[in-house]
Amino acid sequence: MIEIKDLHKSYKMGSNSLHVLKGINFTAEAGELVAIMGSSGSGKSTLLNILGMLDGADSGEYILDGVPIKDLTETKAAQYRNKFLGFIFQSFNLINYKSALENVALPLYYQKVGRKERQVKALSYLERVGLKEWATHLPSELSGGQKQRVAIARAMAAEPKVLLADEPTGALDSTTSYEVMDLIQKINDEGNTILVVTHEEDIAHMCKRIVHLKDGVIVEDKKIKQVRAEQYV
Amino acid sequence: MWLFDKDLWVEIFHTLGKNMFRTFLTMLGVIFAMIILILLLGSANGMSNGFNKVFAGTASNSLFVWGQSTSEPYKGFERGRRIRYKIEDAEILKRQIPEIEVLAPRIELGSHRTTVTVYREGRTSGSSVYGDYPEIDNITKKKLIEGRFLNKTDIADSKKICVIGEETYKLLFDKGENAIGKDIRINGVFFSVVGIYKPNNNINIDGENAVFIPFTTFQKAFNTGDRMGWMAISVEPNTKVPVVENKIKEILKNKYDIHPDDQRAIGSFDMSEIFNNISSFTDVLKGFSFFVGIFTLLAGVIAISNILLITVKERTKEIGVRRALGATPRTVKRQIVVEAIVLTAFAGLIGFAISVGILAFLNSMWGSGEDFPFVNPMVSIPQFLISFLLMVSLSVLIGLIPANKAVKVRPIEALREE
Numbered sequence: 001m002i003e004i005k006d007l008h009k010s011y012k013m014g015s016n017s018l019h020v021l022k023g024i025n026f027t028a029e030a031g032e033l034v035a036i037m038g039s040s041g042s043g044k045s046t047l048l049n050i051l052g053m054l055d056g057a058d059s060g061e062y063i064l065d066g067v068p069i070k071d072l073t074e075t076k077a078a079q080y081r082n083k084f085l086g087f088i089f090q091s092f093n094l095i096n097y098k099s100a101l102e103n104v105a106l107p108l109y110y111q112k113v114g115r116k117e118r119q120v121k122a123l124s125y126l127e128r129v130g131l132k133e134w135a136t137h138l139p140s141e142l143s144g145g146q147k148q149r150v151a152i153a154r155a156m157a158a159e160p161k162v163l164l165a166d167e168p169t170g171a172l173d174s175t176t177s178y179e180v181m182d183l184i185q186k187i188n189d190e191g192n193t194i195l196v197v198t199h200e201e202d203i204a205h206m207c208k209r210i211v212h213l214k215d216g217v218i219v220e221d222k223k224i225k226q227v228r229a230e231q232y233v
Numbered sequence: 234m235w236l237f238d239k240d241l242w243v244e245i246f247h248t249l250g251k252n253m254f255r256t257f258l259t260m261l262g263v264i265f266a267m268i269i270l271i272l273l274l275g276s277a278n279g280m281s282n283g284f285n286k287v288f289a290g291t292a293s294n295s296l297f298v299w300g301q302s303t304s305e306p307y308k309g310f311e312r313g314r315r316i317r318y319k320i321e322d323a324e325i326l327k328r329q330i331p332e333i334e335v336l337a338p339r340i341e342l343g344s345h346r347t348t349v350t351v352y353r354e355g356r357t358s359g360s361s362v363y364g365d366y367p368e369i370d371n372i373t374k375k376k377l378i379e380g381r382f383l384n385k386t387d388i389a390d391s392k393k394i395c396v397i398g399e400e401t402y403k404l405l406f407d408k409g410e411n412a413i414g415k416d417i418r419i420n421g422v423f424f425s426v427v428g429i430y431k432p433n434n435n436i437n438i439d440g441e442n443a444v445f446i447p448f449t450t451f452q453k454a455f456n457t458g459d460r461m462g463w464m465a466i467s468v469e470p471n472t473k474v475p476v477v478e479n480k481i482k483e484i485l486k487n488k489y490d491i492h493p494d495d496q497r498a499i500g501s502f503d504m505s506e507i508f509n510n511i512s513s514f515t516d517v518l519k520g521f522s523f524f525v526g527i528f529t530l531l532a533g534v535i536a537i538s539n540i541l542l543i544t545v546k547e548r549t550k551e552i553g554v555r556r557a558l559g560a561t562p563r564t565v566k567r568q569i570v571v572e573a574i575v576l577t578a579f580a581g582l583i584g585f586a587i588s589v590g591i592l593a594f595l596n597s598m599w600g601s602g603e604d605f606p607f608v609n610p611m612v613s614i615p616q617f618l619i620s621f622l623l624m625v626s627l628s629v630l631i632g633l634i635p636a637n638k639a640v641k642v643r644p645i646e647a648l649r650e651e
Contacts, residue, residue, distance in 0.1 A: 054557060054645040075561045082559020093554045093648065097247055109240055110559035158559070
């Protein structure tokens with residue numbers, strides 16, 4: 001599903017150049033649930049940004065679902081993001097003046113799905129994250145866990161190939177974190193490919209594979225026995 | 234078509250409605266600009282209409298020619314010779330100058346602008362007394378409040394009738410008294426009144442107090458022979474008055490042995506000159522109004538663009554999220570430009586409604602045009618459409634500034650912003 005070969009990325013900081021990614025090789029099959037771990041400055045967020053086409057690599061190859069991702073214009077990148085990727089952010093990033101339903105429907109709007117169909121689809125995704133009754137509520141009326149579940153519903157609404165979660169539990173307490181991870185596991189059980197960036201060990205162990213990043217290179221890549229979040233909920 | 238996309242409009246009204254007070258303040262600039270533009274244009278139109286009303290009934294392409302005294306000696310004549318026209322001159326001029334549309338000869342009792350005493354049953358009035366042809370009505374229209382003006386039969390039969398001015402009527406008759414058919418006496422001759430007219434206060438060629446009698450009657454009653462005092466002439470449309478004026482003078486100078494360079498001997502007055510001056514005055518006024526209005530409008534639209542720039546800055550994160558979710562730069566741009574258009578158009582319409590209200594009020598107060606030239610101050614539909622289209626195109630152009638700014642922010646940077 002995802003294929004990365006010898007990916008390099010450096011940032012210019014004034015006159016200095018900061019080499020953040022130093023040759024990443026990584027493959028993820030369909031249906032995998034991968035945790036990307038590393039301390040801050042290890043390059044994990046940069047990797048996720050490149051995977052999410054929010055940022056471009058300096059060199060190397062990136063193939064997503066058989067499509068080489070390179071030389072993207074902003075418009076093309078937007079279209080690929082919309083078609084291939086679902087984003088889950090640490091700070092949820094819901095649009096605060098739109099209801100939960102409208103937030104979930106937003107990617108569908110950019111896919112030019114008709115209004116009626118959009119509403120129906122968005123509502124069914126809200127139902128899947130258990131927030132059907134909250135459809136008309138604004139984000140400010142929801143708890144942190146609920147917000148993240150709305151964000152997950154939004155990420156899934158466009159039926160992307162890959163879900164990218166950047167510290168999805170970073171802003172949540174542990175109980176709520178496990179609820180969110182439970183949801184992510186269930187979505188993965190249905191066959192969705194999910195990448196989770198985290199620095200929390202317990203969250204990482206709820207995935208099926210852990211990739212350790214340190215100083216811009218992958219230092220460890222292992223399959224693990226998944227801990228189900230259900231038991232903590 | 235995206236313009237009819239309900240979601241786009243929902244989005245736009247959401248964003249604009251989120252901060253109503255600021256949205257309103259933003260629009261104030263354009264509202265005032267539109268008010269200024271429409272008020273200026275409307276007032277200019279009102280003045281233009283006012284002048285038209287003032288001059289209604291006076292042929293704009295007309296001139297008046299009379300005789301004065303020579304200022305140059307010529308062909309053995311001394312200077313200071315009085316030029317007196319003959320009635321045959323009218324025929325000669327009409328025959329030789331085809332551009333003349335109407336030529337109305339006139340003769341006045343006494344010298345110009347001196348009055349003659351008119352009597353009726355012990356009352357008197359110092360009036361100007363004119364011998365006229367009915368054609369004069371085509372050049373300076375008489376507003377009759379009673380009866381009729383002179384006609385062809387009066388001329389043919391040399392009827393002893395007269396048309397008197399309102400002032401004359403007041404002096405010779407009781408208030409409300411029926412004057413039609415009553416006799417008045419001028420130099421011992423009786424004339425029966427057939428009409429009373431109201432003088433035009435703004436253009437007064439005949440004086441306040443005047444009596445008109447048929448030219449032919451005048452000749453017989455006052456024994457003036459073939460003399461003619463002056464001529465009122467209107468020229469064919471599309472003919473310039475000064476051209477005809479020169480031709481007339483040339484013929485008359487030739488006939489009366491006047492020195493070709495004599496500027497004084499033939500008096501003339503070109504009516505079209507006044508009209509041209511006034512219409513170029515109102516044109517300049519309109520042009521100036523448009524100029525001032527458009528620049529005020531530009532300032533208003535720039536204010537809107539400024540606020541949108543701030544809004545874009547505030548919404549950087551939201552725009553980042555949208556772009557992460559698949560909004561193309563085009564979509565983002567479009568939304569901001571449409572916001573600029575909606576704000577401008579809405580503000581423009583409010584300003585338009587207010588200014589039309591003010592103009593309607595001005596019209597009801599002073600729009601009659603009696604006291605000063607101000608009639609029906611309104612903007613025409615083309616004027617409104619041009620202003621409106623100009624305003625909207627300005628808002629598109631200027632809305633592109635914040636729109637481009639919104640697109641320039643890369644989604645990753647937008648998301649990073651806290």
